[in-house]
Amino acid sequence: MSSSLAPSSRGSRLALLVVLLCWVAVLFDGLDMFIYGSVLPHMLQEKALGITSGQAGDLGSYATFGMLVGALAAGTIADRIGRKKLMLSCVTLFSLASGLCAVAGSVAVFGLGRTLAGVGLGGLLPTAISMVSDYAPRGRAALTIGLLMTAHHAGGILSAYVALWIVEPLGWRAAFWVCVVPLLFVPVLLKWLPESLSFLVAQGRRAETSELAARYDAELPAAPAARTAGARWGNLAALFQGREWIQTLLYWLASFGGLLLVYGVATWLPTLMRSEGYELGSALTFVVLFNLGGVVGMLVAGRASDRFGAPRISALWFALTAAGVFLLSVHMPLALTFVVVFLTGVFLNSAQVMIYATVSIGSTPDSRATAVGWTSGMGRFGAVFGPWLGGQLLAANNGDWGFTAFALAGVSSMVFIGIAAARTGRRTAGGGSGQQLVGAAH
Template identity: 35%
Template sequence: MSGGKTINVQTFLNETRFSAYQWITFALCFFVVLLDGFDTAAIGYIAPSLLKEWGISKPALGPVLSAALFGLAAGALAAGPLADRLGRKLVLTGSTLVFALACAGSSFAGSLEQLTALRFVTGIGLGAAMPNAITLMSEYSPDKRRSLLTNAMFSGFPLGAAFGGFLAAWMIPQWGWRSVLLLGGIAPLVLVGMMIAFLPESVRYMVARRMPAERIRAVLRRISAAVDQTSDFVMTETAAAGAKARGGLLLVLSRGYLVGSVMMWLAYFMGLVIFYAVINWMPLLMKDAGLSPQDATLISALFPLGGVGAIFFGWLMDRTNGNRVIAVGYLLTAAAIYGVGQAVGNVGLLMVLVLVGGSLLNTSQVSMPALGAGFYPTQCRATGVAWMLGIGRFGGIAGSMLVAELARRELGLGTIFTVVAVPGIIAAAALLIKQLAHPETRAEHQESVAEAHGHTEEVRLGGH
């Protein structure tokens, strides 16, 4: 490649050693997602303190628990098309700044209404940041390690959510619930400065948008000097038949991608029904079941801790069929969540089941963006991943409202967790339908990895 005038950027990424520059991109995206998880889960951990300080009932918490989820959905749905038009870096950095300022502002809220409004704005930033971090990381990954690296980066989300629980259990008794939100605002502000200085734009995006060769060469030179004499860049890309002229949402909803898109939306939606039903309500439900507030918070924090298993799923997805791998994860999640509801009297068994159930669910959820990033081509990848995450956020809203309604009906803990387990079965079925509609054999999977996922469409960039 070093002596040629033309470089295929994905071939370049595939054949060049993963550089320190790409690891910096990985680290920045990882910390964006980690802080996203921290801020998203924070409201559930401070909920018991809100009940006590403001003297409100549990049903009154519904709006503030759901506010960030509505914001997350709005942010994700808007950010994907924006990033496909304006670039990954600009939207990712701006959205991180939004959730940093709004989360810090939430710590000064004087009423439930103020907190609800600020949580909505926080959610907009959070929802816009995550899909762009995923997309950017995917577009700097070699094909053979794309799912592994994307999943490893996205595992920051459950780690951040779990870390928030442990921090909340320590911080709230000393400094109150406001300290958790203040930390959730200051940390991403520091990260924004680092992103402005070190985060690159997606090179695949720059080629797809026909940006100047000098700009592309300057980024790729940070990975390898092999591009120094290059004046023309091309990109091997996936495109469904008849979809070349389309981009963004039109391509996501085109005939070649529609069934897969809808099934991924459904699977991610159902996974978040479970996640937010558990993460927002488990501290309160466990407290009502007789555990101390601190024990209830610590046990609940075990639930999102297990997302690091996604690294193993990513490794499997790079070698076999991702639809089936994640479907099995959802089925096992349903069994574990059912078990949680039956084990409340046994704290040791409860802790094991919460950790196992969380590991399975978070591994499956964390793997979904990598599945989406591999399914869509560059011209609609940010939109495709963002809309999956955005539509899925309504599952989070549904999960919070579902448990609120079940609690209002005074159903037992076993019954509540049985109902919450059902979406896991639905999610698994959705991915199996996607596999039937877009069948991918082992041979096709290996070919897609070797040839950048299928049909060849060269995007040429002239200029010297």
């Protein structure tokens, strides 16, 4: 690993292995998530399965509803059975569900496939974030999470090319068959992905922990305080102890607005751009630029958050996102529109991820997956609402208002996370000094 990611060489091989394997898994997650938005213009044009604009928004919300369920369940399950088992289950689920979409003969069956895929997609992200957080070099947690999430947007870029190169000659079903390919990666994860050292320590599996740490020359994490069997829900309850519920609620509300914005734009960007008069190829170029911006944004935001604090960077990024999304409703020269889409991608995607980074860094290892999972899960209500809202506005021929509504969501997230940052009341240096960053820190 580079020196920027590994201040100490100890455990760096293990960290690199975990980040690499999780990166590939999240790449497939991004492909599966963005593929629907990329092929949607073609499906609407061909009237595939008889889908209308209103139904298309509903179908987009089915996937995000599944992600809500997956995210809420994943944190608690991962803290009980382990990150590795859950990641294997999630990749298997969303791959098989994509196969169901590929063979669907009706809107109902297609919607079921997208819902089941959403459960797997929603469960994978917080689990992968928790996994890399466990192994992140000290003082580089936000940057490591940002590096991981570049994979999500690399998957979005891949989805645009799948739509461009495969859908036109072979049809929309072929794109969903491509999304079954991640099944081949499951045996690789099974063989090479280690379990979280923190989870193993928390479970009292000392021999397994020592063997894994010795194999990769990694440091053993400190054992958590003993928990009774009746305290299984203690990780969740601790989010609301004392006045911590205020901070928890603020981050949940910020996550709601952020994911409404992320998934609303991800689902409808190509279609909204086509409604503005762009050809399908140009509309998919916007998807590529948006996700390229996401890749750049993750690295920039991760580095900045490790230095200045994830809450402050997230609030600033949401403000810039709102401005960029609003500008998309204004007719501009094509070249300028490309620039705005790219910059919007830079700020939008990483603004939401820095909420996760804040919660992850500020949580203890034994409760990290629960804290991140529930923050993600509560935000998924916004992810459900965003695609539905875009569909309703487009069906009513109010596509321009879609950009305005998404911009307002960005403003609301900026406000909530700004209040949360002010309540924190001090600089947060990405967890390098072990600071408790948020109310979810227990």
